[in-house]
Amino acid sequence: MKKNLLTLLLASTTACMATAQPAVAGYPYRQVPFTSVRLAPGSFFGERLKAVQKVTIPLAFGKCETEHRYENFVKAAHPSDDYVVDQFMRFPFDDTDVYKTIEGASYMLQSFPDKRLEAYIDSVLDIVAKAQETDGYLYTARTMNPRHPHPWAGMKRWEKVEELSHELYNLGHMLDAAVAHEQATGSKKFLDIARRYADCVVREVGPRAGQACVVPGHQIAEMGLAKLYLATGDKRYLDEAKFFLDYRGKTAIKNAYSQSHKPVTEQREAVGHAVRAGYMYAGMADVAALTGDTAYVHAIDRIWENIVGRKYYLTGGVGARHSGESFGNDYELPNLTAYNETCAAIAQCYLNLRLFMLHGDGKYIDCLERTLYNGVISGMSVDGGRFFYPNPLASDGNYKFNADGTLTRQPWFGCACCPSNLSRFIPSVPGYVYAVRGDDAYVNLFMAGFATLNVGGKELTLETMTDYPWDGKITIRVLENANKKASLMVRIPGWARGEVAPGGLYRFTDKRENGWRIARNGGYLYPELQEGGYMRINNVRKGDVITLELNMQPRTVVADKRVKDDLGRVAVECGPLVYCAEAADNNGVQLQQIYVKANADFSLVKGYNIWNTEADGQPFAVNALRTTAQELTKDADGNLALKRVGLTLIPYYAWNHRGAGRMDVWLKSTDVE
Structure with a gap:
């Protein structure tokens, strides 16, 4: 056996x-x-x-x-x-x-x-x-x-x-x-x-x-x-x-x-x-x-x-x-x-x-x-x-x-x-991914695939198409619906509404606008229809196409000042993913001496490999982020100076696939207390 x-x-x-x-x-x-x-x-x-x-x-x-x-x-x-x-x-x-x-x-x-x-x-x-x-x-x-x-x-x-x-x-x-x-x-x-x-x-x-x-x-x-x-x-x-x-x-x-x-x-x-x-x-x-x-x-x-x-x-x-x-x-x-x-x-x-x-x-x-x-x-x-x-x-x-x-x-x-x-x-x-109450079907998580829900005792079949969490577009097609009173309750994530997490322990620091919009069969709906973090879409029918567009962009975050280990530091997240800086992606850069601005700009690098393909035989790609940071160094005379350097960040969940090394989620910043 x-x-x-x-x-x-x-x-x-x-x-x-x-x-x-x-x-x-x-x-x-x-x-x-x-x-x-x-x-x-x-x-x-x-x-x-x-x-x-x-x-x-x-x-x-x-x-x-x-x-x-x-x-x-x-x-x-x-x-x-x-x-x-x-x-x-x-x-x-x-x-x-x-x-x-x-x-x-x-x-x-x-x-x-x-x-x-x-x-x-x-x-x-x-x-x-x-x-x-x-x-x-x-x-x-x-x-x-x-x-x-x-x-x-x-x-x-x-x-x-x-x-x-x-x-x-x-x-x-x-x-x-x-x-x-x-x-x-x-x-x-x-x-x-x-x-x-x-x-x-x-x-x-x-x-x-x-x-x-x-x-x-x-x-x-x-x-x-x-x-x-x-x-x-x-x-x-x-x-x-x-x-x-x-x-x-x-x-x-x-x-x-x-x-x-x-x-x-x-x-x-x-x-x-x-x-x-x-x-x-x-x-x-x-x-x-x-x-x-x-x-x-x-x-x-x-x-x-x-x-x-x-x-x-x-x-x-x-x-x-x-x-x-x-x-x-x-x-x-x-x-x-x-x-x-x-x-x-x-x-x-x-x-x-x-x-x-x-x-x-x-x-x-x-x-x-x-x-x-x-x-x-x-x-x-x-x-x-x-x-x-x-x-x-x-x-x-x-x-x-x-x-x-x-x-x-x-x-x-x-x-x-x-x-x-x-x-x-x-x-x-x-x-x-989904939940139900009465005639309401809740779309809680955004994952591509098919689902058959029992809504009010009748079947509702959905197809979700998305590249989430790498992309903020979610398309939901109603394939079958035997309940004419069925409503979809689509969650609008807190991060898309300007809230890092409930409780106020963290907040965004950049000046970027929060953003999302949702459409039914191409017609955009009013945000005022939200209920408890959800957008209500009443009386969905077979053939309806619901499109949620989340403004997924990198954002900088600070912690409550009472979190002493994060004072003077910022973190970066994009959509639901928290990012980190790892030594394996930043050769020669001393991460412990890196400073990132609280309103830093980032560029997206798709298909970035985080695995040693020679040793392990299979690449694993993520969306990485790149930005310009400052590294605290000493010049030839021993004087401290800030030098502009490029910095690459990867999703936190993907770190340490290439062995032990320096990694930081919270990065020093020159413009936060």
Whole structure:
């Protein structure tokens, strides 16, 4: 089974649509299932999907073999006192690498059916199933040697779940993967395994006498349990998710690192581990949507405002500190030492999508888009085979920002949460493009392809043609529409309306005019029709052509003066993309001594290669920017002088494809404070 893995996985090329995944219930605004959206081959995100299908998922399955992830399950099926668990199992959450990769592969199966891949997953599930204890408990870090489990696990079940055991974290990822697998294949094999573990948790963990009254030390079970409730209709799972949230701040361990320092409804700012926080806030939204608990909504609204107004990087990343992989204080946003874990960016996408589905405001999609195009895809090389764990906004070529002390993108990590998380997240991106409420269809993201939406119980089929994010023209054709009352709600991005990001943490500094216009069948519409960041186009008909033109030009940005690391500096962005200066494109220029004007002019360089083609065999082109800057130098007499130099910038997500070197998002400026 294992020897021919990569050949087996690389063989799938046939695309078709499978049964649509049901959207999350309970939200006023409904996500359109990603299986109803087909991204165009060769488009920006079509290429990201291709990279994950062809490279990332096969790589992740291969690493599950070579890094002994499957072996952990085999050992758990045959426990022994001879196993010294932490000698071959570094972390007790290693099981989730298997679950997350299966989840991503299942998403791919729904768009790219492949019987051989389906059979391979089935054989992996045979290994997983044999490791499950008779009462449903499934945690290899303990089961393989119950007398001497992994040091993080504790001697009893749930004993260290609020600290390091990750028993419930493993459950959450298992549930997400199991639901995806059942939807993709129709098989309940994984769902039955996951449900037995969830039943074990429901029996043993809770507020009643004889139960372990604990909450997850690393959140995600809340989202998984909500998803399992929707898949099965069994309310016990939703009740368990709500217990995990309601009892935070009430159990033995109260710790801001894991957001258990106070009850969730009393929390007002984002603190602690940025991934755990994002997963918890997203779980609160799911539970609120399903139960109607408005106190949850008020709490996450407050926390979101704290994030975007004080703790949010220009790239949409979060988590300023290496220590604890955590949020910093308000306005603590260092660049060289920024952590910005890839998983934290993914968690922010989960959160912002859910806040949109609660409130219907385009500002949440503005944040989602910024994070997606910068903070998320920066974590994966353009070919899908190398990864970042942290995503700093500066590099001096020496600071060791990766968890294992390396300077460049890596094919895997000892703590492999980010590569496997990308394996499952990128294939789900088509499900972020559209949403529906009543007779209104929301165009949230601009991605070329086809989509069939259920609008008011009737089908609406759209074709989108665009080269976004490289070009600001988006053309939407209505191919079919059975609902004569259907309206299109087309998002007008905040950056096109003069707002860098919600919350006022950043602002444009140049004198360029913001601009956009939208036409229906060639007739331009009035901007006054906007609603919450959207342009309403009523009563669309088959054959209608909607054209959105966004004035996409490079613009300079400054941060709030309270962000001390960005004082006297500007950044550059064009459309949704943040740009950076990298040494590889600026030979001989000392980037740390470069000064850029706050109203600098830029020229566009299309088809700029950011990959070493001789070493890697395939060019990857981006739109680069060029400008004239000033470099601080010394003349022959040792006097300081400013010299005019050319400066090339590339999209931030594409940096570090040519090895370690200097990189800066925020550049010094002579005309900002």
